[in-house]
Amino acid sequence: MTRHAAAKLFLVGSLAAGFAPRLPAIDPDPSKLAPTREQATRAQELVAKLGDPVFRIRDDATRELRKLGRAALPVLNDTLNTTPDPEVRVRCETLLPAIETADLKARLAAFVSDADGKYDHKLPGWGAFRTITGNTADARTLFADACQSKDNVEVLQALGSPKEELEKVVLNRRMLLYNQSVRYSPNGVRTPARTGDVVTLLFAEATVSIANRNYSYAITNLLSQPTVREAVTAETGEPFRKLLAHWMDSRTNYLEIYQAMNLAGQLNLKDIPVTKYAEKVLATETSPVIYRMYALTTTARVVGADGLPTLAKAMDDKTKYAVNWIVNNQRTVHEVQVRDIALVMSLLVTKQKPEDYGVEVKNLTAQNLNDALKFSYMYYAFADDKARDAAFAKWKQYQAKQPNPAKK
Known part of the structure; x- marks a missing residue:
């Protein structure tokens, strides 16, 4: 990277450096930042002296250009792009970073002052x-x-x-x-x-x-x-x-979609609804079963009953997952389906007890679980398919009695 290229990066990077929140009134029109004819003429005269055989003249011209500031920028850039004189090039490159920074700070001030957004600040x-x-x-x-x-x-x-x-x-x-x-x-x-x-x-x-x-x-x-x-x-x-x-x-990758859902859950903002991204997780074929279950538990935990339409989208997902329970030093393995968790979360957000639907709950009852554990896929299971079918049938009966049942 040339010294000038590096300077370019630095000056734009310093665009807002030193910017204060309370600025005096500034004209938002960026065209007003252009140097006057007198300033441009003065800059041309000074740049012409940068290659003078006499050191004092070269040095004085450099100092005057620095004082002239951003008004000298167009002439310095043109000279740097055209002159074959190495002395002139070095002096231009030395002057440019500070001058370009000042120029772009002025442009930024105009940009922020453009209350109506009328101008192109480039x-x-x-x-x-x-x-x-x-x-x-x-x-x-x-x-x-x-x-x-x-x-x-x-x-x-x-x-x-x-x-x-x-x-x-x-x-x-x-x-x-x-x-x-x-x-x-x-x-x-x-x-x-x-x-x-x-x-x-x-x-x-x-x-x-x-x-x-x-x-x-x-x-x-x-x-x-x-x-x-x-x-x-x-x-x-x-x-x-x-x-x-x-x-x-x-986001299109299942992992990043899952991350987006978690962010939405953490922020819990109306304009970034967690249900939107939970539904994307559920609809993404490559989403691991654990991610889909997390989508359901996150929806229930964050938005409660408002998440019923999202939970309903997983009521037919029979993807299986093995959950290990250790109770009284005895280890048991339970087969849990994604739809099981959709049902349990629906029960929780409608203030019903999973146990009343034949759901087995680790630690005996959902009431024994704190909120963090309650909204988890690790603590619920059915004894067998018969119990599962009975629970889903009961849920359909419950839905039929509601004024606005959640639809798939």
Whole structure:
């Protein structure tokens, strides 16, 4: 990577660095940021002196260009792209990082001040981002936060790259964030992920389908961090929630669908319904039987009786699973079907006793189980098919008496 390319990454990464929440009134029109004719002329005069044979003249011109700041940016870029003079190139490359950072900080201020979202600020990734989150003040603030890290900007800039290249960038970023925030670094320090880091990773992962499942659990871990969780659930967090839902909807692998369901269960937000992802788990043929049972128990635990339509979708699933019980030092193996758990969870959320339906309950009764254990597939079984058939028949009778029975 050239020095100038590295500078480019740094300057965009510093886009929001130093940005304060309470800024004075700023014109949101990015065209107003263009240098004046006088500034452009002055920049041309100074750049012409960067190759002067006299060192003092070259050095004075460099200092004056630094003072001129972002107004010198177009001329410096043009010169860097055209001059064959190595001295001039080095001086331009030395000046550019700070000047480009100042320029883009000004662009960001205009971007955030654009209350009506009328202008094209030409920020990498913003067009696709706003399609997901909406073009609101909160969405722009969220995107600006993402732009504070040069690593995030590398990801945003890579969104237009070939799939293989983008995959590599996203995987590396996923790995880095997980290792920094969950595992200890060599000096024994953890660095919590910033909200902007997680936002960028979600955005990128929803853009490209990655076959490599390494560190696929990173998002779940990152979203569990307090500051990130607060940003998702905050009153101003609607754009973040829209982005998260978009990422969850884009999951196609059974493991990631399962992770999405668990996230929805943990967050328990109206705009990210756990039932939506539980139903995806149930409908995915490759979902392991345990995942399907977890989908049922999570639905019952999180949404209660409102989850009956979701539970009903598994009432015909006869997939079997062996559960081991150890009671009084005696081990017994029970065959449990997915539909058994769908029935038991339906009974629990309708305030009925599984025992009244002939369900055997480990530790004798469901009342002996705390809430965490009650909503589990490990503690319920039928003695035989006859008991199972009788229970399902009784449930149908119960449903028939309800004003709005859950339908499959």
